[in-house]
Amino acid sequence: MTHEELYQLNPDLTPEVMKKIDEVIEKNIHRPGCLIPVLTECQEILGYIPKELQEYLSEKLNIPGSAIYGVISFYSFFSMVPQGRHIIKVCEGTACYAQGSNRIREFICNEYGIEPGGITEDRRFSLQVVRCLGACGLAPVMMVDNDTYGKISIDDVKQILERYK
Ligand code: FES
Structure with missing residues (x-):
């Protein structure tokens, strides 16, 4: 999925946000157990981890979407819906x-x-x-x-x- 497609699907996923997220992926991708650190930084950047971003991470990290969903729903720190200020x-x-x-x-x-x-x-x-x-x-x-x-x-x-x- 391209940044443009993501932005069309979810306007919170702006090119600036995605640039930061790509940097996070780049920094962590070769580390074992990279999923939780990546999700933690995504949550900090965006405040939540929408399903479009889960799909993107699944593609980039080569981790099944179901495993990503499982981690996000297990830890209360992560949210799939936007959070208020x-x-x-x-x-x-x-x-x-x-x-x-x-x-x-x-x-x-x-x-x-x-x-x-x-x-x-x-x-x-x-x-x-x-x-x-x-x-x-x-x-x-x-x-x-x-x-x-x-x-x-x-x-x-x-x-x-x-x-x-
Ligand atoms: S029941 Fe314990 S704080 Fe409300």
Whole structure:
């Protein structure tokens, strides 16, 4: 697949992005176990690894697409969908759920037009619903990027999220 074809299939795969990715491939291709380092750098460059890029990597590295897909879906660090500039994690583990975290998630979905696992149209936020953030004593808990917010109410949520542009 050429860079041009890739760009037509997925406008995130610009010639500049692909130039960087080719450099990553070039640097790693002769190393044993090159797949994970290549995927890690692709994830850092683009923020996700779309299926068109998986096919390209499969061709260039001569690794079956199913093996690439397997690695990406196994490690939570990798994503197949674009990520927002900020990642919201709402906890729906037992302690948080008991404190109404599902209402917090519903509020975010309605207010920002986003689904769990999805991204806002302006790519400002990604939303993930998680099982426990390890801060049950602060339930209900939400994280935005690396910041943890505990004992939050629906009123707090909008104020918090407005800090992340
Ligand atoms: S259940 Fe939410 S932090 Fe543990």
